[in-house]
Amino acid sequence: MSVSTPFSTSSDAGVQPRLTWPLVVLSLAGLILLPSIWPSSYVVNVLILAFIFAILATGLNLIFGYTGLLSFGQVGFFGLGAYLYALLTMDGGVSPWLSILLAGIGSGFVALLLGYPALRVSRASFVIVTLSVTLLAALLARNWVEITRGPMGIPRLPAPSIDLLGLGTFSGHDPHVFYYIALAIAVASIGAIYLLVNSPIGRVLRAINLDEPLAASQGISPKKYQIAAFAVAGILSGIAGSLHVSHLGIVDPSIFDPYYSEMLLIIVIVGGPGSFWMVVVSSLVFMAIPELLRMAPELRMVLFGMVLVLAAMLFPTGVGGYFEQRKLAMWRRSLRS
Amino acid sequence: MTAILTTHGLCKNYRGIKAVQDADLSVARGGITGLIGPNGSGKSTTIDCITGFTRPSSGKVSYDGQDITGSPSYGLAGIGLVRTFQNVRVYERLSVMDNLIVASQSLRAHGWLPLMLRSTAVKADEKAIMQEALSFLELVGMAHYAGAPAGILSYGQRKLVALAACLITHPKLIVLDEPLAGVNPTIIRKISGLIETLNEQGLTFLIVEHNVDFIMRHCDHVIVMEQGKKLTEGKPEDVRRDERVLEAYLGKRVGLETKGTAYA
Amino acid sequence: MEFFIQLVINGLMLGMVYALIAIGLSLIFGVLEIVNFAHGHFYMLGATVLAALVTSAGIGFFPSLVIATVAVGVVGYLVYVVLLRHFREGEFDRGIILTIGIGMVLQNGVAYLFGSSSRMVDTSLSFVSWDVAGFFVDAQRTVAVLVGAVAIAALYAVLTFTRIGKAMRAFAQNREAAFIVGIRPAVIAGIAVAIGIALAGLAGAALAPVFAVHPAMGAPILFKVFAIIIIGGLGSLPGALVASLLIGVTESVVGGYSSVALQDAVAFMLMIVVLLAFPAGLFGKGIRV
Ligand SMILES: Nc1ncnc2c1ncn2[C@@H]1O[C@H](COP(=O)(O)OP(=O)(O)O)[C@@H](O)[C@H]1O
Ligand SMILES: [Mg+2]
Numbered sequence: 001m002s003v004s005t006p007f008s009t010s011s012d013a014g015v016q017p018r019l020t021w022p023l024v025v026l027s028l029a030g031l032i033l034l035p036s037i038w039p040s041s042y043v044v045n046v047l048i049l050a051f052i053f054a055i056l057a058t059g060l061n062l063i064f065g066y067t068g069l070l071s072f073g074q075v076g077f078f079g080l081g082a083y084l085y086a087l088l089t090m091d092g093g094v095s096p097w098l099s100i101l102l103a104g105i106g107s108g109f110v111a112l113l114l115g116y117p118a119l120r121v122s123r124a125s126f127v128i129v130t131l132s133v134t135l136l137a138a139l140l141a142r143n144w145v146e147i148t149r150g151p152m153g154i155p156r157l158p159a160p161s162i163d164l165l166g167l168g169t170f171s172g173h174d175p176h177v178f179y180y181i182a183l184a185i186a187v188a189s190i191g192a193i194y195l196l197v198n199s200p201i202g203r204v205l206r207a208i209n210l211d212e213p214l215a216a217s218q219g220i221s222p223k224k225y226q227i228a229a230f231a232v233a234g235i236l237s238g239i240a241g242s243l244h245v246s247h248l249g250i251v252d253p254s255i256f257d258p259y260y261s262e263m264l265l266i267i268v269i270v271g272g273p274g275s276f277w278m279v280v281v282s283s284l285v286f287m288a289i290p291e292l293l294r295m296a297p298e299l300r301m302v303l304f305g306m307v308l309v310l311a312a313m314l315f316p317t318g319v320g321g322y323f324e325q326r327k328l329a330m331w332r333r334s335l336r337s
Numbered sequence: 338m339t340a341i342l343t344t345h346g347l348c349k350n351y352r353g354i355k356a357v358q359d360a361d362l363s364v365a366r367g368g369i370t371g372l373i374g375p376n377g378s379g380k381s382t383t384i385d386c387i388t389g390f391t392r393p394s395s396g397k398v399s400y401d402g403q404d405i406t407g408s409p410s411y412g413l414a415g416i417g418l419v420r421t422f423q424n425v426r427v428y429e430r431l432s433v434m435d436n437l438i439v440a441s442q443s444l445r446a447h448g449w450l451p452l453m454l455r456s457t458a459v460k461a462d463e464k465a466i467m468q469e470a471l472s473f474l475e476l477v478g479m480a481h482y483a484g485a486p487a488g489i490l491s492y493g494q495r496k497l498v499a500l501a502a503c504l505i506t507h508p509k510l511i512v513l514d515e516p517l518a519g520v521n522p523t524i525i526r527k528i529s530g531l532i533e534t535l536n537e538q539g540l541t542f543l544i545v546e547h548n549v550d551f552i553m554r555h556c557d558h559v560i561v562m563e564q565g566k567k568l569t570e571g572k573p574e575d576v577r578r579d580e581r582v583l584e585a586y587l588g589k590r591v592g593l594e595t596k597g598t599a600y601a
Numbered sequence: 602m603e604f605f606i607q608l609v610i611n612g613l614m615l616g617m618v619y620a621l622i623a624i625g626l627s628l629i630f631g632v633l634e635i636v637n638f639a640h641g642h643f644y645m646l647g648a649t650v651l652a653a654l655v656t657s658a659g660i661g662f663f664p665s666l667v668i669a670t671v672a673v674g675v676v677g678y679l680v681y682v683v684l685l686r687h688f689r690e691g692e693f694d695r696g697i698i699l700t701i702g703i704g705m706v707l708q709n710g711v712a713y714l715f716g717s718s719s720r721m722v723d724t725s726l727s728f729v730s731w732d733v734a735g736f737f738v739d740a741q742r743t744v745a746v747l748v749g750a751v752a753i754a755a756l757y758a759v760l761t762f763t764r765i766g767k768a769m770r771a772f773a774q775n776r777e778a779a780f781i782v783g784i785r786p787a788v789i790a791g792i793a794v795a796i797g798i799a800l801a802g803l804a805g806a807a808l809a810p811v812f813a814v815h816p817a818m819g820a821p822i823l824f825k826v827f828a829i830i831i832i833g834g835l836g837s838l839p840g841a842l843v844a845s846l847l848i849g850v851t852e853s854v855v856g857g858y859s860s861v862a863l864q865d866a867v868a869f870m871l872m873i874v875v876l877l878a879f880p881a882g883l884f885g886k887g888i889r890v
Binding site (some may be wrong): 011064070117118120121122123124125127128129131132133135136139140142143144176258262265269296298299301302304305306307308311312313316 | 630636654684687691693694695696697698699701702703704705706707708709710712713717820821824827828829835860862865866869870872873876877
């Protein structure tokens with residue numbers, strides 16, 4: 001037994017582990033420099049949306065890709081975070097930065113409370129309960145007018161600003177400033193999930209996903225981990241939602257639009273559930289596509305629907321899963337010879 | 338010898354089917370107890386009741402002086418009771434090494450933050466567990482597969498890994514559901530030898546098995562089930578001579594055949 | 602009191618519509634263990650086809666109803682043959698992803714071809730109302746409910762008395778049992794999917810003159826029906842029927858005495874309560890997926 005044998009086959013598929021870190025650092029450097037090289041606010045705005053979706057998609061990847069629970073609650077928590085941000089900043093007088101944090105925590109807390117009834121019966125009921133939560137949240141947003149201002153929404157939301165000592169204050173209402181705020185929050189939250197899924201906890205989550213009874217026989221309480229993962233994914237959604245509306249400057253019930261759910265699902269499915277970096281890359285790609293592929297939005301959604309159908313039929317494990325399968329085949333070959 | 342595990346009046350009904358009826362079983366500490374009986378006689382269901390995978394309809398299960406009736410399955414590995422499954426289970430997409438690390442209890446004692454940040458204590462623990470896992474993999478002869486995904490292993494190799502995963506939990510009692518079924522003779526010898534060695538080191542076993550040779554050679558006590566009930570129990574050689582046991586096996590087979598023609 | 606009775610009658614009518622959709626959904630879940638996320642979009646397809654036949658082709662309401670139902674059923678059968686047939690047991694998530702994709706294609710395809718605005722369908726029954734024992738009943742709604750009741754009764758007869766129907770029920774209970782009946786599982790499942798989807802199409806077509814027809818009409822009603830089948834117990838057809846009527850009446854009464862917003866939320870709130878009190882649903886056998 002040589003020490004150099006790779007113990008974990010679960011490292012991110014697609015790229016050689018050795019290459020992953022240089023690539024990540026390089027991409028990050030590129031993203032930091034991009035606005036100075038290509039200062040179009042159009043490009044900057046597209047990338048901001050991509051960062052927000054990358055946070056959202058990483059949350060879904062955690063609960064679906066790693067933990068194995070298909071959740072339709074993510075957009076519900078996205079909207080919840082958005083409204084929490086609006087209410088905290090507008091009615092509560094809380095600062096934007098703290099509001100983003102509290103929006104994440106609040107959404108995560110609601111997820112924690114919902115996790116138990118949602119997981120009570122079966123995976124089918126989990127899907128339907130999480131979906132219903134999103135719909136209920138949308139209903140509330142539209143009808144609880146005293147709090148949410150109803151269909152008109154809450155306009156004129158503040159954006160977080162950066163206070164560089166000595167250099168002055170940079171307002172987040174400037175897209176070029178907000179770009180760095182969104183990037184920083186994306187790096188922090190996605191980085192935290194990276195640490196989580198690559199820690200022993202991530203290994204346990206994956207084990208529960210692969211074989212729940214076996215995990216239980218080994219002293220792991222599947223529900224405890226599943227509910228915790230659901231809560232963490234809820235935190236990410238809440239942060240993404242608050243970030244999104246602080247950029248838009250307004251929150252209204254369209255934050256719960258099915259469009260968000262559909263895009264989120266397609267990002268994770270094509271990237272590959274359980275493939276960490278592929279899902280992040282997929283978020284960037286799918287947010288850029290509408291800008292590159294100019295056509296009627298309906299036609300584009302028809303195409304995206306077909307992509308989902310094809311992915312479900314041919315590549316249920318996505319791009320990332322394809323690489324993992326190749327790795328498996330390699331192992332088989334090496335054992336035969 | 339004292340009993341490490343006992344059941345009293347254990348019953349399990351599945352909508353009309355009485356899978357287990359009024360079973361009083363006792364597993365002696367330090368021994369190898371065999372649980373035999375024709376297919377469908379309720380052996381696996383009994384194991385499921387004992388290990389918390391299904392709630393008994395009535396009856397009591399005690400383990401190591403505690404009442405564990407209806408306690409959840411995940412609460413038992415921590416007190417030294419682990420099991421394997423009839424259709425062997427491993428985490429196919431995890432490496433063999435990761436299969437063992439997941440099963441190990443000690444990493445889970447750390448808080449989530451140290452685990453996420455891989456604190457020095459976690460790192461040290463992980464290193465120790467890897468060493469331990471490796472030694473168990475060596476014991477079952479699977480060390481050279483440590484880095485391979487468990488999904489590529491043969492059925493017999495999976496059973497060896499599943500056994501190693503049991504061992505890394507530091508159990509007192511291991512419940513094995515048909516550990517030799519569907520496995521080639523080399524691995525049968527390997528597993529039999531392992532059970533013998535581990536038993537000599539003080540581990541207690543409760544084993545469901547159809548392999549008569551194994552039962553006769555290794556078990557010091559055999560319980561026979563038939564149609565959910567305990568038919569008889571005793572020393573292997575006595576049980577073997579028991580008319581009723583022979584009848585249970587033969588009768589069942591004849592019964593199955595007549596049923597088969599009735600359906601066709 | 603009269604107001605209350607009027608609300609209950611309206612509620613039963615609404616419940617009947619839910620039942621048509623819920624029973625089809627439950628039937629498909631029973632035989633394939635797939636939660637069909639495209640089901641509401643087949644309801645929309647039925648309404649769209651009927652609207653096109655009545656408005657553009659000038660065909661009468663009842664012939665159009667039959668054509669729309671059959672057409673949607675055929676599409677459903679094709680979806681089974683081309684896509685769903687390739688699924689094995691335990692591929693629950695893949696089934697959902699696939700049917701969401703199908704739904705996206707249907708909804709946006711219809712929006713692209715016919716536009717996404719709402720359309721009204723006028724028939725000879727529009728604006729007619731009947732006075733039954735002093736209660737006001739809308740003719741078009743009544744026809745829709747009667748059509749639904751006939752369809753459900755017919756389905757009940759098929760499931761109880763025909764060989765294929767018995768095979769479907771056996772199949773839903775136990776996959777191996779289907780072989781005993783001597784019908785190939787693929788045939789059973791294909792017919793069940795076609796019937797289930799045709800029922801959704803029928804509901805859409807029958808209601809097209811009552812509600813406005815538009816491409817996004819499928820999702821809201823489907824989600825409510827999801828809650829209904831959880832309340833009734835996943836895969837249980839009687840459960841789906843009873844829960845549908847229950848929710849229909851509750852919604853109508855709540856809407857009558859309280860707010861429309863609460864009316865829309867009732868089904869979801871009841872679902873959470875049922876999940877906490879009876880995890881397997883009111884009639885469920887607690888199928889684990
Ligand atoms: N989950 C279940 N639902 C319904 N019946 C079951 C279930 N599990 C086991 N049974 C029935 O209980 C009886 C005993 O099965 P089992 O314990 O697997 O027998 P053995 O392990 O001795 O072969 C069989 O008749 C089987 O059909
Ligand atoms: Mg068995």
